[in-house]
Amino acid sequence: MDVLGPGDSLVPRLPHAGTVVLRSFGKTYGLAGLRLGFAVAPPRLAASLRAALGPWAVCGPAVEIGRRALLDTTWLRDMTPMLRDAADRLDGLLRSAGFTAAGGTPLFRLASHPAAGRWFEHLAQAGILTRAFEAKPDWLRFGMPGGGAEWERLGRVLHSRCVVASWPPPA
Numbered sequence: 196m197d198v199l200g201p202g203d204s205l206v207p208r209l210p211h212a213g214t215v216v217l218r219s220f221g222k223t224y225g226l227a228g229l230r231l232g233f234a235v236a237p238p239r240l241a242a243s244l245r246a247a248l249g250p251w252a253v254c255g256p257a258v259e260i261g262r263r264a265l266l267d268t269t270w271l272r273d274m275t276p277m278l279r280d281a282a283d284r285l286d287g288l289l290r291s292a293g294f295t296a297a298g299g300t301p302l303f304r305l306a307s308h309p310a311a312g313r314w315f316e317h318l319a320q321a322g323i324l325t326r327a328f329e330a331k332p333d334w335l336r337f338g339m340p341g342g343g344a345e346w347e348r349l350g351r352v353l354h355s356r357c358v359v360a361s362w363p364p365p366a
Contacts, residue, residue, distance in 0.1 A: 196218065196223075197223040197224075197271055197275075198223055198271075198274070198275045198278050198279070198300070198301045198302065199300065199301070204216070206235050209235065209236070209237055211237075213240065214236065214237070214240075215234050215235070215236040215240060215244070216234065216235040216236070217232065217233075217234050218232055218233050218234070218235065219232045220232050220233070220261055220264075222302055223271075223302065224264040224271075226260065226261075226264065229257050229260060229261065230257065231253060231257050231258070231260075231261045275301070278301035278302065278339065279301050281301070281339045281340075282299065282300070282301045282304060282339070284346075285304050285337060285339060285340070286304060286306075288346075288349065288350055288353060289304065289306045289337065289353070291353070291354070292353035292354060293308060294306035294307065294308045294335075295307045295308070297334060299336070301339075302338070302339065303336050303337060303338050303339070304336070304337045304339075305334060305335075305336050305337075306334070306335055306336075306337065307331075307333045307334050307335075308333060308335070309333055311327065311332060311333045311334060311335050312327065312332060314335060315327045315335055317352065317355075318335075318352060321348070321352040322348075323348065323349055323352060324338075325337050325338075
């Protein structure tokens with residue numbers, strides 16, 4: 196949510212009875228391993244959650260890292276348009292390889308392709324990790340490449356076409 200517009204969040208529409216907004220912290224700030232998040236809820240529901248869950252231990256360094264990241268509004272302001280540009284670039288690269296955009300955020304893109312399973316394997320063999328979906332076998336989720344070399348490698352692998360050389364299968 197940090198890199199989306201304020202209108203995309205449900206938080207301003209609280210309190211609605213029974214509504215809880217869960218926020219994962221780390222991915223936006225490049226701190227996915229931090230395992231820090233929070234819940235936003237109307238006061239009564241928040242009190243019920245606290246009572247049901249009990250104390251939730253979070254280590255001091257994680258809290259301090261999270262606090263500092265949230266206070267660095269300049270970094271977030273500067274990173275947001277860069278992530279949106281990267282998302283547009285990745286959408287274009289995926290389209291040029293025959294994928295159809297299916298959604299996502301500025302942190303990842305969801306794309307569909309009839310040979311997604313083959314692409315998943317081919318990309319993994321090239322060291323490019325994507326996420327496949329058992330319930331949606333034509334979908335793959337792509338994270339943003341980290342830098343110039345990663346973009347070039349992804350482009351090379353996507354345009355190798357060896358995966359789809361025999362797609363669709365002969366009738």
